[in-house]
Amino acid sequence: MALCCAEYTDEMHRLIYSLKYGGRTYMAGSLAGIMADKLEYEGATCDIIVSVPLSKSRLRRRGFNQAGLIAEELSKLTGWKHIDAAQRLRDTRFLSGLSRHERRSELLGVFRIKDEYKEQIEGKKILIVDDIFTTGATMSELASILKQEGAARVYAICLATGRNIY
Numbered sequence: 001m002a003l004c005c006a007e008y009t010d011e012m013h014r015l016i017y018s019l020k021y022g023g024r025t026y027m028a029g030s031l032a033g034i035m036a037d038k039l040e041y042e043g044a045t046c047d048i049i050v051s052v053p054l055s056k057s058r059l060r061r062r063g064f065n066q067a068g069l070i071a072e073e074l075s076k077l078t079g080w081k082h083i084d085a086a087q088r089l090r091d092t093r094f095l096s097g098l099s100r101h102e103r104r105s106e107l108l109g110v111f112r113i114k115d116e117y118k119e120q121i122e123g124k125k126i127l128i129v130d131d132i133f134t135t136g137a138t139m140s141e142l143a144s145i146l147k148q149e150g151a152a153r154v155y156a157i158c159l160a161t162g163r164n165i166y
Contacts, residue, residue: 004133004161005038011137012160028066032073035129035157039078046127046155048120049075050146051081052138054110055091063163070159071129080127086119088111103137111142113149122150127157135164 019027039045040115051071059065070086075082092106113121126146128139133156143154 001044002133002136002139002156002158003038003042003044004158005034006160008132008160008162013093016066016159017060018064020059020131023063025069026068026109029073031131031159032077033072035070035074035159036077039127039157044127044155044157045125046080047124049078049080049127049129050083050085050121050142051082052128052130052142053084053086053088055088057091060121067130068132079134083117084119085121086114086145087112100137103135104141107141111145113145118149121146123152125153125155126151130156130158132160132162133158138148 015027018024019031048070051065051067053068054062054065071082074080089110089112092110100117128142128146130138133139139156143156146154156166
């Protein structure tokens, strides 16, 4: 199951990019609140929250992982534990201009679960958190890795869904 909270409109684009590239990290709490409301409305529950990781070089450039900030705030609102379990093994091209097939190819084998978290995810319901859902390639690849490592169920939530998803 993948939940999205809003359509990726120009206004939503500005909100997300203000956090992501404008350094307005204080917005993570408000955006997490929107996600928490959606999860409550849908009756969704999980054991653990995992955010989509950035590559080391993007994390250094940006200074933070916006999905991680949102996930941490979501954890505070829901009481579900947030763990930094996933690692991006290499840089990927920016996905925004790629086709569905190109995205899947670009993301193949890009994630791994850190050894120290493998036992924690085994048999658990995991919620993946990210900011934008376009084709689902990122979520699908990370969900696949979590399932391979023993997660019982994997769900996903994003703040906004891309225009080409309806």
